[in-house]
Structures are given as structure tokens and as C-alpha cells.
Amino acid sequence: MFSSRALKWIVGLPAAIATLLVAVAWYFSSLVLYPPVHCNPDHHVYCGNPSEIGLAFEDVQIPTSDGLKMQSWYIPAERSTKAIVMVHGHGGLKNEGLRFSRALHDAGYNLLLLDLRRNSGGSATMGYLESRDVIRALDFLSTEKKNEKLGIFGFSMGAATSILSMAADQRVRAGLFSSGYASAVDVLSEAAARDYHLPYYPLFPVMLFVGDHRAHIELEAVRPVDVIGGISPRPISIFHCDKDDYVESSHAQRLFAAAREPKEIWTPPCNRHERIWNVHREEAERRAVAFFKKNL
Numbered sequence: 001m002f003s004s005r006a007l008k009w010i011v012g013l014p015a016a017i018a019t020l021l022v023a024v025a026w027y028f029s030s031l032v033l034y035p036p037v038h039c040n041p042d043h044h045v046y047c048g049n050p051s052e053i054g055l056a057f058e059d060v061q062i063p064t065s066d067g068l069k070m071q072s073w074y075i076p077a078e079r080s081t082k083a084i085v086m087v088h089g090h091g092g093l094k095n096e097g098l099r100f101s102r103a104l105h106d107a108g109y110n111l112l113l114l115d116l117r118r119n120s121g122g123s124a125t126m127g128y129l130e131s132r133d134v135i136r137a138l139d140f141l142s143t144e145k146k147n148e149k150l151g152i153f154g155f156s157m158g159a160a161t162s163i164l165s166m167a168a169d170q171r172v173r174a175g176l177f178s179s180g181y182a183s184a185v186d187v188l189s190e191a192a193a194r195d196y197h198l199p200y201y202p203l204f205p206v207m208l209f210v211g212d213h214r215a216h217i218e219l220e221a222v223r224p225v226d227v228i229g230g231i232s233p234r235p236i237s238i239f240h241c242d243k244d245d246y247v248e249s250s251h252a253q254r255l256f257a258a259a260r261e262p263k264e265i266w267t268p269p270c271n272r273h274e275r276i277w278n279v280h281r282e283e284a285e286r287r288a289v290a291f292f293k294k295n296l
Helices: 004-033 094-106 130-144 157-168 184-196 203-215 224-231 249-258 281-295
Strands: 058-063 069-075 082-087 110-114 149-155 172-178 236-239 263-266
Touching: 004 203, 058 110, 058 130, 069 094, 069 130, 082 094, 082 130, 082 157, 094 110, 094 149, 094 281, 110 130, 130 149, 130 157, 149 157, 149 281, 157 172, 157 224, 172 281, 184 203, 224 249, 236 249, 236 281, 249 263
Parallel strands: 082 110, 082 149, 149 172, 172 236, 236 263
Antiparallel strands: 058 069, 069 110
């Protein structure tokens, strides 16, 4: 027979643990859904608008299917009907694509630097909803701007998003994916272990459950590795630092293995996430321009 005090412990302790687990899961899901958004000059280099690199642009709004307005930049190229949508990463802004914009614009491409839903009052969903938003951006490029050939260039989460969008939309003729992940759950669990020393169990499944219900999404469904093979015969290219400190280069290798021809991969020596351009500017621009020139 348990004493009343012991009974309180027996009943109360599991409840307290469960409450703590949900509270911690809520905190970590907030880091995923509502990351701080800022421009880091060491990373993004250009924190202004396209005029910072001498490019004229238009402020445009791309509506999402759920009523958000993605405040983006359209950079027109003279007498061109070819366009590339540039998709930034988690916690990033549309200026992330400016590093490659001068070279791509000079090569004759109209550019849409898309600002994703997190920056328009929504939440970040690791590509789950963003992939649908990119398709709305493709609608804008083809319908509003009369572009006839469309490409896509994504960075980090934007790369994962771009893979999902390209697999779903045959209008995209060529896709360049820089520093993307094969699976959202995998990259998040790796980050939790690396940055917070947290094992997968018991917290991570609770975090996924809480995050999914908060944002009405399914993070486990964000698996670019499962759909990249379906992009063929349209060409894809993968850029990834060989020692990326956030999205391990194994993600690039998984994506490349799952993709079908035509495909190419470049994993130069660098050890910071999504900083290939920063370390290898001339080669990165040459490869990006050559890929789109050949395929778009």
C-alpha cells in the first residue's frame, strides 16, 4: 500500500517529466518554425538590394496560396525570356542570391530573388510549404513576366525546397542545388545532436509532433532524396562544401546517388555552410553560368 506522499510522487513525476518534455519540444520547434532572420555580411556578403551590385530591379509581390505576400526582387535582363528563381535558406532573406546574381544576369538571365514565407508573416517549414510557394513564383515568371524557359537555384533549405518544386513542376528545365539536405528530419536531428548534444529519443519525436501540429505540416515528408530521381531527364547540379559544418556533405552524396542522369556534383574544399561562393567565387560563378548556359 503506497502512502499518500509516495502516490503523489508516482502520479506527479511522470506528469512533470511529460510537461518538461513538451516545453522543451515547443522551444526547439520554435527554432525551426520561427528562426531569427538577419543578413550576415560574413556569410551573405551583400545585405542591401540589387543596386549594391549595380543591378536595376523591381519590387514584386508573389502571393502564396494561403494569402501571404512574398516581397521579392525581379531583376530583368534585356530582351531575355529565360529566368531563374533563386531560393534562400532557413533564416535567410532574398539577398542571399545576390552573390551569384551579377554573373547570372550578365549571362542573360532574368532573376527572381524570392523572399520566402517566414519573412512574410508565416513560419519556416523546411520546404514543406515553401515548395508550393516556389511554384507560385514560377507562375509569376511565366504568366506575369512572360518567360519561356525557367530554371531554379536554391541554397540550403532553398536547395531542398527547389528539389521538391522541380520534381513537382515540369516547367523547370534545370536546377542547381547548393548545400541542400536529403531529409529535413535527418538534418535537424544531426543539428540537435551536434549543437545541443541531444539524443534522438525521447525529445526529437515529440518536437516533430509539436512542430507539425503548430504549423499544420509533416516534416517527415520533406525528403528531397525520395523525389530527386524523378527530375530526370531534366539536368541537375549539386554544389556542396566538402566539410560543411551544418549540412554534412553526406547529404550531397545521398542526393547525387539518388538522382539520375544528367547530373553533376561539385564538392570543393570549404568548411562553412553555404559559403562556396565566398571561398571559390570565380569557379562557383563559372560553373553556375556554364550549367545554365548549357541547359536553359
